[in-house]
Each structure stands twice: as structure tokens, then as C-alpha cells.
Amino acid sequence: MKVLGIETSCDDTSVALFDSNSGVAENLVSSQIQLHNHFGGVVPELASRAHLVNLLPLVDHLLENHKMKLKDLDGIAVTAGPGLVGALLVGLSTGKALAMAADLPLVGIHHIEGHILANALTQDMTFPACVLVVSGGHSEVIYMPEVGVYEKMGGTLDDAAGEAFDKTAKLLGLPYPGGPPIDRLAKEGTAGRFKFPRPLQKDPRIVFSFSGLKTAVRLEVEKLPQPLTEQDVADVCYEVQNAIVDSLTQRLFKAAGMKNVKAVYLAGGVAANSGLRERTAMEAQKRGLHFLPPERVYCTDNAAMIAYAGYCHFSAGRADGLDLDSFPRGVLKTWK
Ligand SMILES: Nc1ncnc2c1ncn2[C@@H]1O[C@H](COP(=O)(O)OP(=O)(O)OP(=O)(O)O)[C@@H](O)[C@H]1O
Numbered sequence: 135m136k137v138l139g140i141e142t143s144c145d146d147t148s149v150a151l152f153d154s155n156s157g158v159a160e161n162l163v164s165s166q167i168q169l170h171n172h173f174g175g176v177v178p179e180l181a182s183r184a185h186l187v188n189l190l191p192l193v194d195h196l197l198e199n200h201k202m203k204l205k206d207l208d209g210i211a212v213t214a215g216p217g218l219v220g221a222l223l224v225g226l227s228t229g230k231a232l233a234m235a236a237d238l239p240l241v242g243i244h245h246i247e248g249h250i251l252a253n254a255l256t257q258d259m260t261f262p263a264c265v266l267v268v269s270g271g272h273s274e275v276i277y278m279p280e281v282g283v284y285e286k287m288g289g290t291l292d293d294a295a296g297e298a299f300d301k302t303a304k305l306l307g308l309p310y311p312g313g314p315p316i317d318r319l320a321k322e323g324t325a326g327r328f329k330f331p332r333p334l335q336k337d338p339r340i341v342f343s344f345s346g347l348k349t350a351v352r353l354e355v356e357k358l359p360q361p362l363t364e365q366d367v368a369d370v371c372y373e374v375q376n377a378i379v380d381s382l383t384q385r386l387f388k389a390a391g392m393k394n395v396k397a398v399y400l401a402g403g404v405a406a407n408s409g410l411r412e413r414t415a416m417e418a419q420k421r422g423l424h425f426l427p428p429e430r431v432y433c434t435d436n437a438a439m440i441a442y443a444g445y446c447h448f449s450a451g452r453a454d455g456l457d458l459d460s461f462p463r464g465v466l467k468t469w470k
């Protein structure tokens with residue numbers, strides 16, 4: 135089965151071809167980072183306009199690269215939500231138009247299911263599992279007994295982990311998105327110079343809170359002589375990353391113990407973080423749990439994960455009609 139995936143939920147325009155015989159044939163991403171960098175965050179209207187300009191040429195390019203016509207596909211999968219509605223609508227309308235033109239089945243995918251199933255692009259996933267979803271807009275632990283069955287065990291009370299990286303990076307004068315530069319600079323940092331909070335550690339629920347981290351970083355940074363030295367910035371990055379990784383892994387493994395799972399997984403942009411990947415691998419090994427991180431290119435937004443999720447839905451006989459709508463918010467629901 136050959137599925138075209140379309141992802142336009144935020145600031146990356148992406149299309150991909152998943153072939154059930156050979157895996158991801160190609161994953162094309164047109165990044166808008168340069169466009170939004172100047173504003174320190176994503177400007178929704180600019181994102182929608184850029185998707186509109188970039189999406190169809192990317193689809194043409196993908197099909198040409200594989201000497202395919204639309205009718206050679208078996209289905210189209212498109213992110214229906216959550217995300218920026220204007221941005222989602224560009225992908226959704228394009229997916230519907232292409233499906234109608236070539237008489238192909240269409241399926242709407244929950245973006246978070248895509249992030250989770252990115253793990254399956256490079257390995258056979260082991261179940262039951264607990265998945266830590268950590269992206270720009272989400273921080274939650276999901277219990278997953280099989281593909282298509284999702285139970286949210288808890289999540290953030292305020293900022294998402296990706297937001298915590300982005301906001302602290304902004305305070306340090308680092309570019310947007312802040313996760314990659316913090317990850318890189320943390321490797322040069324020395325431990326123990328700063329102490330940042332790890333809130334709610336004794337709370338019996340699976341909960342995170344990252345809003346206090348931003349204030350704590352600001353207060354520490356203000357105490358230092360200005361401008362900050364490269365070593366100051368690296369030392370703050372080291373402890374910011376450490377505080378976030380501590381909070382996330384403590385709750386992930388608590389959840390894994392509660393559900394007695396066989397595996398843990400990471401999903402979303404923050405799953406690309408070196409500190410988080412290393413700590414999760416270490417803690418999983420201690421407990422005899424299976425863990426392999428997703429490939430870094432499939433952590434941030436991409437259409438390969440959406441195409442693969444579409445393949446899972448089509449294989450289970452699920453498809454949507456042309457009345458499929460976008461949704462800005464909404465939890466990932468079980469569909470099996
Ligand atoms: N190496 C890294 N370390 C830490 N954070 C990272 C790293 N790489 C990317 N990120 C963070 O990942 C986030 C982007 O992830 P993603 O693309 O999944 O988010 P999103 O699509 O905007 O949000 P959502 O998936 O919740 O809708 C950004 O906040 C970015 O800083």
C-alpha cells in the first residue's frame with residue numbers, strides 16, 4: 135500500500151510517501167524557521183500563507199521523484215489537528231482535493247498519533263508501552279497497549295516541554311526554536327553552578343509544570359554580569375536541560391511502573407534531545423524495559439509519521455469522508 139502523507143499543522147510544510155513494502159520512500163520538509171525567526175515564534179497567518187505557496191509544488195516534486203501519478207497511490211493521510219487552524223486547513227483542503235481528483239480514500243490523522251507512530255518507522259514497536267509525548271505544544275504520558283488504543287495518564291499543568299526550551303532559550307538570546315541550541319550548548323556546560331526547580335515531584339499524579347523554570351532562569355541570569363559569557367550560557371543550558379529531563383523521566387518511569395509495561399517510547403520534537411534520549415535509555419535499561427529512540431528527523435514535524443499513521447488506519451478499514459474537519463485542540467482518542 136502506498137500512502138501520501140500531508141502535514142501542515144504548524145510551521146513545517148511536509149509531504150511524504152510511505153510504501154508498506156519498503157518503508158518511507160521519501161519525506162520532504164519545507165521549513166519556515168527563517169520566516170518566523172525574526173518574531174521569536176510562529177506567526178499563524180504567515181505560516182498558512184507559506185503552506186499555501188509550498189504544499190502543491192512539494193507534492194508534485196515527491197510524485198515526480200518516484201515517477202508516480204496520483205492514481206498510483208492507495209490513499210491520502212492528512213493531519214486534521216491539533217494545530218493552527220489556518221495552517222491545518224491548507225493541508226486538509228489540499229488532501230481532499232487530491233483525494234477527490236484521483237478517487238482515493240482519505241483519512242484525517244491526529245498529529246500526536248503521528249508523533250507516537252514515528253517510532254514505528256524504524257523499529258517494530260513493543261507493547262504494552264508508555265509514551266512520553268514532548269513537543270512544542272504537548273507534554274503528556276500516554277499508555278498504549280497497541281496501535282490505535284491511547285489512554286492519557288497525565289500531562290503538563292502549564293507549559294509544554296518544548297515551550298520550556300524555547301522560552302528559556304529566548305531569555306538567553308538564543309535563536310528560535312530553542313531546543314536545538316540548548317541541546318548543543320549543554321554539552322559544553324559544567325554541572326552544579328545553578329539549581330533550577332523540579333516541581334511536583336512528590337505529587338501522586340503524572341503531572342509536569344515548567345512555568346516556574348522560566349522565572350528561575352531569568353532571576354539567575356539577572357544576577358550575572360552582563361553580557362553573559364559563552365560559559366555562563368552553556369552552564370545555564372546544562373542545568374535547564376537537566377531540570378527538564380529530570381522532571382520528564384521521573385514521571386515517565388513512574389507511569390511505566392504503574393502500568394507494568396514492556397517498553398517506553400519518546401515522541402515529539404523534544405524527543406530529539408540528547409540528554410533526554412540518554413537518560414531514558416539508562417533508566418529503561420535499569421528496569422529491563424525496551425527503549426529505542428525515534429530517528430531525529432522523525433521527531434519534529436514530518437509527513438512520514440502521518441503517512442504511516444494513515445497506513446495503520448487504512449489497514450484497519452478506517453477512512454474519512456470529504457466532510458472531514460480540522461480541530462485546533464483535542465485529546466488523542468482510541469479509534470480501534
Ligand atoms: N534537540 C532538541 N532538544 C530539545 N528540544 C528540541 C530539540 N529539537 C527540537 N526541540 C523542540 O521541539 C519543539 C518542536 O517540536 P514539534 O515540531 O513536535 O512541536 P509542534 O509541532 O510545534 O507542537 P505539537 O506537536 O505539540 O503540535 C520545539 O519546542 C523545539 O524547541
Ligand SMILES: [Mg+2]
Nearest residue numbers: 269270434435
Ligand atoms: Mg508536532
